[in-house]
Amino acid sequence: MGDAMTTTASRPTAPAPERRSGELTMRELLRWCWRQLTSMRIALILLLLLALAAVPGSLVPQERVDSLKAGQWKDQHETLTPIYEKLGIFNVYGSPWFAAIYILLMISLVGCIIPRTFVYWRGLRAQPPAAPRNLTRMPSHATYGTTESADVVLERARTMLRRKRYRLRADAADGTVSAERGYLRELGNLIFHLAVLVVLVGFATGSLFGYKGGVILVTGTPFSNTPTQYDDFVPGSLFRAGQLDPFSFTVDDFDIDWLTSGPRAGMARGFQAHMQYQTSPDGEEQDYNLRVNHPLTIGDTDLFLIGHGYAPVVTVRDGEGNVVWGPAPQIFLPQGPDLFSFGVIKVPDAKPSQLGFEGFFYPTFANVDGDPVNLNGDDLNPALSLNVWTGDLGLDDGTPQSVYVLDKSKATALPAKKGMETLRVDLAPGDTAVLPNGLGSITFDRVESWQRIQISQTPGKGVALLGVVLALLGLMGSLFIRSRRVWLRVTDGPNGTLVEIAALDRSGGADTDAVLSDLVAELQEEPRS
């Protein structure tokens, strides 16, 4: 703003437009904004804002990270939810205000780095600056007298500094040496900041062109890689279906290594999904053991084992004796590490009335003092415990429904036997329970396992990795390479030669006094001949 005012003052006779003091033209205003934005102070404030803005996303469940948790949170906080939704708190890292901060930060970074690159380029070819007139005014300086001649001292200083990889000023004034080293420090600094942009490009490529999908497959179910086969499919905004690799696979065996002794007995240690896959429909069939930490890469696509659970195989007969469900596995969702699971079976075709079952699966069922308890995640003594609902399951009007939730708004629970509030059927494998009121029967045939396979393409991950590695290298250069200047002046005096030496550290992290005393000590050493 100071500039603007002096301009106005220096042209008092200028005709229209009239300007009040402090008034800026558009151009000046823009320049002022640009200067502010690219100043270090604003960059610092933006950095701190970025840190602050990232906080809410770690405290409130994020829709893109865990939609299930986010949904539960919304149900629990009725007043906050609409406010948070307006503010984008459920999708912080994709919200406009978060983007605004990092885009401003990137602009600030570019605006800072480009001029510095030019300065660096010029500085690379420039000579170290001439020795200041008064070396003893430098913060770090030393003086000593010697009987050696000025030329000897100068020559030794030049050799020593060259050996220490200082660059020397070619046309230094008589009796002085100017030396500079550590040019790579600023290069490291520039590389670090440019690499941040590279990382951002890699990250953006991944989220724009990549996709992430998941599918839950009961062991033995084949999967071929088309969008319709996925349970959830989240493509980036520029993703094209043609990018999908034409592979197919089947998990034919799933093993869990359960710990049976020790303090962690009951914990699962190893999971192995043995799969057969083809990279293309007419490709050769190949084997792979899919494990946690050991993804399978087919083409550009990565496959991960990220979950597993049990799927009880059930047969349902209706009141007319027809098989209206199964025998088919139904996926139950684990409620904890012991795989005690919750699930729903919907049988809309049952007559005379639709049937819905909702309840729990116990991998290792035990009756402890009359309470049903699950002892273990291994399916040592599986049991199904279900409540039965009849009536309208809400499936007929075409509204999409989750397969894991039973719509009970128009259904009624079957009346209880004595001692129970609602009817509960408890089944071991092979058991059949006949439902009251001539509604039919349900049979628990056996247990299958299911695996959740995450399938994703992340283009640009190599770019991002390259970016962070470059950033780290640049960072280390900018932190550990010392950038310093050394000047030396010799003057002939009555008692011999007076040597003045000064050092300036430009990196702000060095003990220049120590550097200087080392240099002086080395200079004063008797030359080895």
Added chain:
Amino acid sequence: MTDAAWSTLSNQAVAAAAVVYFLALLAYVVEWSSLRQVDRSKVLAGSGGPEVEPASDAEVDKHRDRVAMFGRLGLLLTAIAVVIHFVALLGRGMSADPNRVPWGNMYEFTLAGTFVVAALFLVMSRRYALDWLGPVVVTFVLALLMIAVVWLYDPVGPLPEALDSYWLVIHVVSAIVATGAFTLGGMTSATYLLKRRRGDRAETGLWARVPSLDKLDLMSYRIHAFAFPVWTFAVLITGPIWAHQAWSSYWNWDPKEVWAFITWVVYAAYLHARTTAGWRGRNAAILALVGTATLWFNFIGINYFSSSSQHSYAGATAPISQLDR
């Protein structure tokens, strides 16, 4: 030795290390309190007050020797404690079946993290004249060891599948080393701020042991400059690589990741602030302390605020919960 014997050895070594750290703290406290006496005798000798006999030079020297001796004793005891602390870690790793690195849950992270703080202090106390920080380091380590034993203890078990990877060595070692170094940097920055508040007055007693403001600032910067690239390596390189292998996505905005990122950004701001007019000195030191706070909040605090973290080693009963989402 059997696994159970190793486990017992580890637990006893933790207790023994804590006792020796405490003895080291006592030695440091004696050193500090004697420092005050040296000052008093110096002052009295100078003024020659009428009521009290001025202390002779010999007495002052004797005092000084005693102070130095207790300082050395404190350092020696800290060194012994660090060795025992190492045995505790070793025992922890050897007692697992199969043997593994001793950082698989919060108890073990805390054990390893405090070890790094103490060991780094020993290494640097010589080179960077950090002796004066001894009492602070020992108090901190002692307090965290107590927290680990009382609240975080977990019996030894094998690693859950998700942690069973060589990235556990690379990622967690670098994270723990950076955490230890940042913690030391936080201590020097805090000392800087405290000393700054005291102003320019001539320092006596224990404050005389603390280096000048410029030296403190430089020391903090050096420690942070070491820790920051290590943290970058842990959080932005090995972390994402491992996350990609284990969780299918190299950056998930998982709460631990978010806070590691926040810590990174705050320390990046610290490094920038040191070279910015109006921010160097006090504001930079405050940023360093904010960084330390976010670091430790991420280490322990976030586990109590967010249940959706995939870094679920924090809970004793959730080793595979990330598999069951």
